[in-house]
Amino acid sequence: MKSIRAFYPLMVISGLVQLLIPSTIHIIMDQFHLTEGEVSTLPLVYFIGMMVSAVFVTHLINRFLVKLLLLTSALLICISLISASLSYEFYMFTFFCFFTGLGNGILIILPGVYVTNVLSKESARIQSTLFGFISFGYILGPLIPGIIIKLDISWRWAIASPALLMVPLIIPLIFTKFNRIEKVDKLSVSTVKEIIKFNPRFFTGLFIALILGAGATQGFLIWIITFLEKERGLLQGSAHLILSAIGICLVFGRLACGNLTKRFSTFNILIIISIVSTFLIFFAPFPQHVIFNIVLFMLASIFFAGIFPLLLSAASTYPKSESSSTYSLFFIALALGSLFVPFLIGHIFEIAGYVAGMSSITVLFLGVLACLFFIKNDLPNKRKSSLMNHSC
Numbered sequence: 001m002k003s004i005r006a007f008y009p010l011m012v013i014s015g016l017v018q019l020l021i022p023s024t025i026h027i028i029m030d031q032f033h034l035t036e037g038e039v040s041t042l043p044l045v046y047f048i049g050m051m052v053s054a055v056f057v058t059h060l061i062n063r064f065l066v067k068l069l070l071l072t073s074a075l076l077i078c079i080s081l082i083s084a085s086l087s088y089e090f091y092m093f094t095f096f097c098f099f100t101g102l103g104n105g106i107l108i109i110l111p112g113v114y115v116t117n118v119l120s121k122e123s124a125r126i127q128s129t130l131f132g133f134i135s136f137g138y139i140l141g142p143l144i145p146g147i148i149i150k151l152d153i154s155w156r157w158a159i160a161s162p163a164l165l166m167v168p169l170i171i172p173l174i175f176t177k178f179n180r181i182e183k184v185d186k187l188s189v190s191t192v193k194e195i196i197k198f199n200p201r202f203f204t205g206l207f208i209a210l211i212l213g214a215g216a217t218q219g220f221l222i223w224i225i226t227f228l229e230k231e232r233g234l235l236q237g238s239a240h241l242i243l244s245a246i247g248i249c250l251v252f253g254r255l256a257c258g259n260l261t262k263r264f265s266t267f268n269i270l271i272i273i274s275i276v277s278t279f280l281i282f283f284a285p286f287p288q289h290v291i292f293n294i295v296l297f298m299l300a301s302i303f304f305a306g307i308f309p310l311l312l313s314a315a316s317t318y319p320k321s322e323s324s325s326t327y328s329l330f331f332i333a334l335a336l337g338s339l340f341v342p343f344l345i346g347h348i349f350e351i352a353g354y355v356a357g358m359s360s361i362t363v364l365f366l367g368v369l370a371c372l373f374f375i376k377n378d379l380p381n382k383r384k385s386s387l388m389n390h391s392c
Contacts, residue, residue: 015137
């Protein structure tokens, strides 16, 4: 159990890196003279990197030690971020962004796989804590670019800063001993068939819900600063404080979900937070006064915070030998939504405007609701199921 503590600082950094594109996409767009549609290729490429890491992580686990994989991923993130910060062409910046996503994907997935496999009995509590530390990274992530903008320092330091912060935070990892992950089936076509066969309807609904839920969350986070600055005229740097406040809302929302699962079924919680998120996200961009926009966006983030962590926790519903592959497969769904949705929203911003772009996220939450009702009768053992009792 003590070894898990070495993951926590890394989770903060991974959350910080995860919000690096949302915190800087408007700056990058101006620096490289790009349209919203063109700059939207950046999250697309980043999440392709994360998806590739999810595909191959189970293969790597069978060949290398957990510590070596984590250290290598941390090093890859450092090198790619520093290289990106020195790039003067957008295509080179995007190229290094792919490797940042690749490294950060392993950094996020591997602790979850480790907990699911080695400490399955404590999985609910520890998974909740891991996502909590990622959310703390969400709080810190926007602050650094915001401070750099306010101090009129080169934007390139905002890209390089997580790499510099990574160095002291990997020290606990170096001195920590980890158990070897055992009984891990490599993610392959035959493994995927077995996972689907376990409960085809449940898997299909859950997989699509994860694509939509994660896509909605990432689409919101990536474009919120651009909306506030371009549509509502918020000063540069100030919108970063709003994104940081939204990070606090995400932490609060996930902690609230964790406590609510002790008293209510996860299905009911997901239904309620999806419905409320749908209404809030739809109406939030319409008020002309920025204060009303911010309040509604923050309220919405509290509610949608728990959607994809609650869905992702279903991996431990599957047999232990398949749980790691299932976790990776669900993470691929997460990456799929995260790479396509921000890309599409960027084009909606460019074609139909910022208000329409932000409100379009509503459609995704409606899709999550449809998926939940689709799998309602296939939830394993109802309230006693792993999905029913996992925190977010």
